[in-house]
Amino acid sequence: MSPEIINFHNFKQAIRSWRNLCKQAGLSIRSVVEIDGMPVLEIRSPTLGAKKGVYISAGIHGDEPAAVAGLFSWANRKIAVLANIPLLIYPCLNPWGFLNNSRTDKSGVDLNRIWGQADHPLVQVVSKKLQSIELCLSLNLHEDYDGQGIYLYEPGRGGRPDSLAEKILSSAESIIRRDCRKTIEGRKVKDGMIRPRLRNLPKEGKPEAVYLYENKGGRNFTLETPSEFAFHDRRSAHKLMIECAVNASGY
Ligand SMILES: [Zn+2]
Structure with missing residues (x-):
């Protein structure tokens, strides 16, 4: 029987x-740490070795359920x-938040601002796991209440943008249009793509994506869907964007 699809905020079902x-x-799937008394699950495939790993996380913000559901889809x-x-x-990554829509x-x-704190239990667990693994791709899945369409972040490295960013957004545009705002969270946006410079980070603390990019290299994208759009469209958009990014990595 096929696994049940994941719906809003039902952590047990998830x-x-x-x-x-x-x-x-x-x-393999196991709980690697408890946050607020609830398990943080880690899934790994038998082919995960030292090289060319693909890292995907969702639900670090518990009020962004279509990211969690899209990954599952x-x-x-x-x-x-x-x-x-x-x-x-x-x-x-934030089971209590997922259950409580927080x-x-x-x-x-905010668990997406703790990645400069080596002693936080979540950072400890993930960084230990990543110690011996090199990533070719990491994806951080999010949603945005102010979002007017899909958009993404990729680390600003200077030089030319990664053409994969454009492909990722194109892959889901038939479901949700691209966010056409010129600035998002005070950052410049071009065709739904934001390339923040590493010296211009949120003051409250380091996001997961920056930690991954700084420590593991490889391509990194933070994918965003607009929270006020229909849930099933947001879920589909995440599914399509993940598929595009993973396929482009040769899998
Ligand atoms: Zn978020």
Whole structure:
């Protein structure tokens, strides 16, 4: 039987669906740390080795459910080939937030601003896991209440933008249009793409994406869908953008 698709804020169901999917796909799944008394799940494929890993995380902001659901939909569609992709997945990094529709964890901490704190339990677990792994791609999945369409961040490296950024947005434009704002969160946007410079980071703390880019290299994209749009469209948009990025990495 196919695993049940993930719906809004039902964490128990999400765990059940992922366990079922992992069993069918030949992936391992386990809880690696508890945040607010709830398990943070980690999924890895048997082909994950030292090189060319693909890292995908969702749900670090608990009020962005279509990111969590879109990741699951992608995996569910690729169930037959997932074991061949060297995956490291954190399907819901803020379980309490997901259950309670909260951006932050129970104590009000934004878990996407803690990545400069080596002693935070979440950072400790993920960084230890990544120590021996080189990534070719990392994707951080998000949603935005002010969003007017899909958009993405990629680290500004100077030089030419990565053409994959354009392809990722094009892949989902038939479902949700591209965000056409000229600035987002005070940053310049071009055709839905934001390339923040590393010296111009949020003052509150380091985001997961920056941690990954600084420490692991490879391509990094933060994918965003607009929270006020229909849930199933946002879920589909995430699914398509993940598919595009992973395919372009040769998997
Ligand atoms: Zn977010």
